[in-house]
Amino acid sequence: MPQHEEVIITQPQKLIENFDSLHPTDIANSLRKIEKDSIDDFFFVLKKVPDELLGEVLLELPDNLRELAYEELSIKKLTDAVEELESDDQTDLILELEEIDEEKAKEIYDGLEEEDQKDIDWLKKYEEDEAGAYMQTELFSASLDETIGDSVKRLKEAKESDELENIHQVFVIDENRILIASILLEDLIIFDFNKTYDEILRTDENKFKPFKVDDHEDIDNVAKQFEQYDLSVVAVTSYQGILMGRITSDDILDVIEENATEQMYQLAGVNDDFEHEDKLSTTAKKRALWLFLNLGTAILASLVIGIFDETIQAYVALAILMPIVASMGGNAGTQTLAVMVRQLALGDIELENAKDAVKKEVVISLINGFLFAVIMGIIAWLWFDTKLLGLVIAMSMVINLFSAGFFGAAIPLVLKRFDIDPAIGSTVLLTTVTDIVGFFSFLMLAKVILL
Amino acid sequence: MPQHEEVIITQPQKLIENFDSLHPTDIANSLRKIEKDSIDDFFFVLKKVPDELLGEVLLELPDNLRELAYEELSIKKLTDAVEELESDDQTDLILELEEIDEEKAKEIYDGLEEEDQKDIDWLKKYEEDEAGAYMQTELFSASLDETIGDSVKRLKEAKESDELENIHQVFVIDENRILIASILLEDLIIFDFNKTYDEILRTDENKFKPFKVDDHEDIDNVAKQFEQYDLSVVAVTSYQGILMGRITSDDILDVIEENATEQMYQLAGVNDDFEHEDKLSTTAKKRALWLFLNLGTAILASLVIGIFDETIQAYVALAILMPIVASMGGNAGTQTLAVMVRQLALGDIELENAKDAVKKEVVISLINGFLFAVIMGIIAWLWFDTKLLGLVIAMSMVINLFSAGFFGAAIPLVLKRFDIDPAIGSTVLLTTVTDIVGFFSFLMLAKVILL
Numbered sequence: 001m002p003q004h005e006e007v008i009i010t011q012p013q014k015l016i017e018n019f020d021s022l023h024p025t026d027i028a029n030s031l032r033k034i035e036k037d038s039i040d041d042f043f044f045v046l047k048k049v050p051d052e053l054l055g056e057v058l059l060e061l062p063d064n065l066r067e068l069a070y071e072e073l074s075i076k077k078l079t080d081a082v083e084e085l086e087s088d089d090q091t092d093l094i095l096e097l098e099e100i101d102e103e104k105a106k107e108i109y110d111g112l113e114e115e116d117q118k119d120i121d122w123l124k125k126y127e128e129d130e131a132g133a134y135m136q137t138e139l140f141s142a143s144l145d146e147t148i149g150d151s152v153k154r155l156k157e158a159k160e161s162d163e164l165e166n167i168h169q170v171f172v173i174d175e176n177r178i179l180i181a182s183i184l185l186e187d188l189i190i191f192d193f194n195k196t197y198d199e200i201l202r203t204d205e206n207k208f209k210p211f212k213v214d215d216h217e218d219i220d221n222v223a224k225q226f227e228q229y230d231l232s233v234v235a236v237t238s239y240q241g242i243l244m245g246r247i248t249s250d251d252i253l254d255v256i257e258e259n260a261t262e263q264m265y266q267l268a269g270v271n272d273d274f275e276h277e278d279k280l281s282t283t284a285k286k287r288a289l290w291l292f293l294n295l296g297t298a299i300l301a302s303l304v305i306g307i308f309d310e311t312i313q314a315y316v317a318l319a320i321l322m323p324i325v326a327s328m329g330g331n332a333g334t335q336t337l338a339v340m341v342r343q344l345a346l347g348d349i350e351l352e353n354a355k356d357a358v359k360k361e362v363v364i365s366l367i368n369g370f371l372f373a374v375i376m377g378i379i380a381w382l383w384f385d386t387k388l389l390g391l392v393i394a395m396s397m398v399i400n401l402f403s404a405g406f407f408g409a410a411i412p413l414v415l416k417r418f419d420i421d422p423a424i425g426s427t428v429l430l431t432t433v434t435d436i437v438g439f440f441s442f443l444m445l446a447k448v449i450l451l
Numbered sequence: 452m453p454q455h456e457e458v459i460i461t462q463p464q465k466l467i468e469n470f471d472s473l474h475p476t477d478i479a480n481s482l483r484k485i486e487k488d489s490i491d492d493f494f495f496v497l498k499k500v501p502d503e504l505l506g507e508v509l510l511e512l513p514d515n516l517r518e519l520a521y522e523e524l525s526i527k528k529l530t531d532a533v534e535e536l537e538s539d540d541q542t543d544l545i546l547e548l549e550e551i552d553e554e555k556a557k558e559i560y561d562g563l564e565e566e567d568q569k570d571i572d573w574l575k576k577y578e579e580d581e582a583g584a585y586m587q588t589e590l591f592s593a594s595l596d597e598t599i600g601d602s603v604k605r606l607k608e609a610k611e612s613d614e615l616e617n618i619h620q621v622f623v624i625d626e627n628r629i630l631i632a633s634i635l636l637e638d639l640i641i642f643d644f645n646k647t648y649d650e651i652l653r654t655d656e657n658k659f660k661p662f663k664v665d666d667h668e669d670i671d672n673v674a675k676q677f678e679q680y681d682l683s684v685v686a687v688t689s690y691q692g693i694l695m696g697r698i699t700s701d702d703i704l705d706v707i708e709e710n711a712t713e714q715m716y717q718l719a720g721v722n723d724d725f726e727h728e729d730k731l732s733t734t735a736k737k738r739a740l741w742l743f744l745n746l747g748t749a750i751l752a753s754l755v756i757g758i759f760d761e762t763i764q765a766y767v768a769l770a771i772l773m774p775i776v777a778s779m780g781g782n783a784g785t786q787t788l789a790v791m792v793r794q795l796a797l798g799d800i801e802l803e804n805a806k807d808a809v810k811k812e813v814v815i816s817l818i819n820g821f822l823f824a825v826i827m828g829i830i831a832w833l834w835f836d837t838k839l840l841g842l843v844i845a846m847s848m849v850i851n852l853f854s855a856g857f858f859g860a861a862i863p864l865v866l867k868r869f870d871i872d873p874a875i876g877s878t879v880l881l882t883t884v885t886d887i888v889g890f891f892s893f894l895m896l897a898k899v900i901l902l
Contacts, residue, residue: 006679021657025679140637156641167637168619168683185636186591186618190607206472227708228457228476230701232619232683249700250681253707257678260711261793267715268789269782275790280811284818287786291819294782295827298775305771312763312770319763319770320756323886324749326774331720331745335738338719339726342712360731367735368742376746435774 010034012041016048024053028060035065043072052162054081059089063276070100078104079111084162087119087137087245094120131222132215134255135236135245138164141171142197144180149193168233171210171243172197179235179243182210212237215244219255224347226252263345266423267338269294293428301326301435308443311451317384318446321393325442328372329400329434336361336408337430341422344412351417358409365405369398392449396442400434407433461485463492467499475504479511486516494523503613505532510540514727521551529555530562535613538570538588538696545571582673583666585706586687586696589615592622593648595631600644619684622661622694623648630686630694633661663688666695670706675798677703714796717874718789720745744879752777752886759894762902768835769897772844776893779823780851780885787812787859788881792873795863802868809860816856820849843900847893851885858884 007026009015010033019027027049035042046069049057058066058081070078078097082090090112097105109117119137126132140158142151151170158164170188172181181201187208191200201208212235213222225231226249236245258272265272269290277283305312305322312318340357343349349357373394381390411429412422458477460466461484470478478500486493497520500508509517509532521529529548533541541563548556560568570588577583591609593602602621609615621639623632632652638659642651652659663686664673676682677700687696709723716723720741728734756763756773763769791808794800800808824845832841862880863873 023680152640155637159637159641165637166683167635184618185640186606186610186616189603189636189640190610226701227704229474232617232700249683249704250677253678253700253704256704256707257711257797260708260715261797264711264715264718264789264793268718268785270786270789280814281818283811284815284822287783287815288819288822290786291779291782291823295775295779295823298778299830301778302771302775305774309767309771313767316760316764316770319767319773320753320760322770323756323774323777323890324746324753327749327752327882327886328742328746331742332738334719335721335741338715338721342715346708346712360734363731364735364738367732368739371735371739372742372746379750431778435778439774 008033010037012045015045019048019050019053024056025060027053027057031057031061032065039068042068047073047077051077051080052084055085055089055093058093059085064278066096067100070097070104075104075107075111079108082108083112083116087116087123088133088135088251090116091120091123095124126215129219130215131213131217131219131236131247132244134219134222134251135215135247137245139171139243139246140164140167140169141173141243144172144174144198144201145196147194147196148188148191148200151197152188152193166248168248170197171235171246172201172208173243176240177243178241179210179212179237181208182235183208210235212241213247214238220259222247223252223255223259227256259345263341263423266421267341267427269427290428294431297428297432297435300432301439304436304439305443308447311443311447315389315446315450317380317386317389318443321380321389322439322442324376325393325396325400326435326438328376328397329404329438330431332365332368332401333404333408333430333434334427336365336405337412337426340409340412341426344416344422351413354413358406358413361405361409362402365401365408366398369401369405372401373397386450388449389446392445393442395445396438399441400438403437404430404434459484461488463496466496470499470501470504475507476511478504478508482508482512483516490519493519498524498528502528502531503535506536506540506544509544510536515729517547518551521548521555526555526558526562530559533559534563534567538567538574539584539586539702541567542571542574546575577666580670581666582664582668582670582687582698583695585670585673585702586666586698588696590622590694590697591615591618591620592624592694595623595625595649595652596647598645598647599639599642599651602648603639603644617699619699621648622686622697623652623659624694627691628694629692630661630663630688632659633686634659661686663692664698665689671710673698674703674706674710678707710796714792714874717872718792718878720878741879745882748879748883748886751883752890755887755890756894759898762894762898766840766897766901768831768837768840769894772831772840773890773893775827776844776847776851777886777889779827779848780855780889781882783816783819783852784855784859784881784885785878787816787856788863788877791860791863792877795867795873802864805864809857809864812856812860813853816852816859817849820852820856823852824848837901839900840897843896844893846896847889850892851889854888855881855885 006029007022009018009030012034015030031042031045034045058069061069082093085093094105094109097108109120123132140155155164155167167185169182169184171179172183174180211229211231213225215236215238222234225234232249234247235243236247238244262272269287271286274283274286340349376397377390377394380393381387408430411426415422415426457480458473460469460481463485466481482493482496485496509520512520533544536544545556545560548559560571574583591606606615606618618636620633620635622630623634625631662676662680662682664676666687666689673685676685683700685698686694687698689695713723720738722737725734725737791800827848828841828845831844832838859881862877866873866877
């Protein structure tokens with residue numbers, strides 16, 4: 001266990017007494033446990049959470065409890081809690097509140113300071129996947145002609161009034177708020193505090209070049225930047241390079257985790273947005289859409305089988321063996337698909353070097369195609385005591401594993417080329433191919449060779 | 452595109468001229484492009500990379516190019532490059548070199564300063580998944596009786612000699628190197644530099660409580676801490692709380708990304724460790740292991756079909772329809788499995804609240820079971836003009852989707868209870884269930900109802 005152990009306190013009175021020494025995450029987790037035993041205790045404790053912690057605690061609660069809290073807490077209490085948050089979190093809370101109770105959301109918004117209102121108005125304009133939606137506007141900036149000492153004095157005041165926290169650097173801006181440089185605190189602290197930023201910057205031009213992203217940049221690309229350049233903070237700029245805010249690594253951790261979840265879910269035909277619904281029928285309905293697509297695929301495959309009904313009637317062994325060919329193709333194809341989708345997402349495979357990737361997958365699937373052709377050929381031969389049946393399944397195994405490798409690699413690439421997320425739909429397309437090729441090759445070969 | 456655009460320079464001479472203004476990541480990416488055109492140019496440029504950048508550039512190169520570089524670069528050059536790296540990266544490079552050329556690795560190690568050697572010796576002892584293996588020993592620490600001013604002076608010297616970078620806080624330790632507190636630079640910079648750390652700490656005990664993890668802690672748990680508490684750095688301590696090093700968020704980003712990849716691959720039956728092999732036959736062999744397991748499953752399912760060979764001979768429609776039941780079960784089960792595996796990994800589902808999760812999945816799969824029973828029942832009835840055949844497929848659809856939901860939820864939980872990674876093997880187990888239940892229920896019902 002980590003040495004900073006999670007502190008979970010399930011006794012309401014004891015939790016209240018320890019608020020000051022607890023991390024908001026721990027308070028939220030404790031509240032979760034308390035709610036399981038008694039919703040009254042949950043509300044009782046929640047109402048006692050001090051304003052400066054309440055916003056953070058709310059953010060760490062699971063969605064359903066946060067909604068309960070919105071309903072139960074007074075407008076005054078909620079306003080005070082929102083007031084203490086940073087602009088990005090303020091915006092998230094207000095947006096969420098608007099969905100639940102527009103009236104209440106409006107009253108809370110009206111109770112905020114004008115500056116906070118302006119920030120929220122601005123941040124609300126960004127699309128969900130834009131860098132701007134993830135930035136906080138609170139940051140430490142300084143102008144070129146300011147001395148380091150003066151700016152540090154400002155930082156001190158801002159920190160004492162709880163306006164700023166989690167500061168890694170000072171962003172140096174010109175008179176038009178255009179971002180010039182970013183100086184880490186570790187560099188700042190060792191400079192002569194009497195010098196101006198201009199003087200500092202003249203010493204080394206490249207060193208303080210800021211990492212910045214456009215406010216409309218896709219957040220996934222921002223996350224890639226963090227990974228590639230090992231960043232902990234990035235500046236967000238707007239038109240002409242005006243400094244708008246900053247994005248910190250903790251937000252990026254969430255983005256990466258969520259993207260990975262989304263990708264896994266998409267491959268499996270699950271939509272993350274509808275997995276946390278209270279009504280199971282909504283979740284079921286979303287999943288049914290995917291199953292419906294798969295039903296279409298399965299029926300197509302059945303139609304292929306139907307073409308060969310007389311062949312099957314003559315050789316019932318074919319009915320027994322045919323799922324093996326399709327299943328092996330499906331599994332080999334899924335392997336290829338997972339590798340392609342993931343490496344496309346990570347940028348390890350790009351459209352320009354895609355040929356190599358396809359070649360690789362085809363070679364691998366051919367190697368395994370021949371391997372399992374031999375194995376399954378012998379098994380079928382011995383099982384049904386028919387040498388030619390072994391030959392048929394061996395040949396169709398090679399054909400199906402080859403097409404599994406080829407289409408498993410090609411489908412995500414084609415989707416990507418048409419700007420469709422390769423994780424979406426590729427599984428259905430692939431199963432269609434492996435099922436149809438599997439059943440058709442096996443039954444066709446059987447018809448030709450056995451009959 | 453991000454405003455800090457990737458700078459790729461593919462002209463060898465031009466790249467060399469711009470080394471100073473480029474990020475090591477950009478140099479590495481440029482070298483990748485150059486190598487595609489000419490390996491000689493690649494080596495030519497590589498040898499010109501200045502020592503202080505070379506180590507970082509090497510780390511950003513893909514594995515195969517890094518190995519080429521190890522072979523081509525002189526011991527002197529490699530030693531100088533390693534010397535410039537931080538301890539965790541030094542250790543990674545030396546470990547990798549040992550695998551390729553033990554002799555060369557030893558000579559490089561011998562050429563390092565004694566302090567670096569000691570760090571490497573220490574870090575090499577950690578298992579791959581332990582926090583210690585991810586920490587760097589370079590950090591900024593101060594003792595209780597030191598004044599802030601004095602420690603900042605030390606920081607300045609350390610930074611000027613390139614010993615320290617990426618500093619977010621000062622770790623305050625006692626005379627036994629036991630970690631007492633962690634003070635962020637944003638707090639430090641506004642304190643009175645004439646005060647000692649002891650004096651500062653006495654003002655607010657809780658505020659500077661350090662986030663720390665044990666050096667043998669599983670790195671996955673450390674990553675969870677980063678996410679839960681929005682950390683950017685964590686201290687790593689050893690026996691009795693002695694400060695050993697620190698882990699920064701950029702390492703954690705990689706851990707999270709790798710874990711997600713591993714999980715996706717495991718569900719698809721791919722082993723990430725063997726996906727980047729030069730020899731495709733090695734990759735094929737690893738994937739074949741999984742296919743072999745699946746072949747066993749498929750044969751089991753075929754044996755089940757075999758029991759009903761006479762029934763199929765009497766009603767060839769059964770052979771045509773039976774893959775539909777199995778396939779729908781497989782897909783519904785995969786949906787459940789993906790959700791369970793992911794939410795177990797993210798900690799959203801725990802063993803203690805597992806019952807709710809299973810219940811949820813069973814309800815969802817029953818809803819969809821009845822939905823598709825109706826749809827498929829009607830289709831089968833109309834297709835083969837046999838009402839009872841529709842009834843048979845409808846009934847088996849409910850049975851198979853129910854078992855898909857139940858086992859899709861239960862299998863990962865059981866694996867987890869026995870401390871087996873739920874992503875490993877759960878897919879094979881699930882397909883076994885859905886195939887066998889699908890074929891058996893359909894054919895058995897057909898035998899009883901139709902014959």
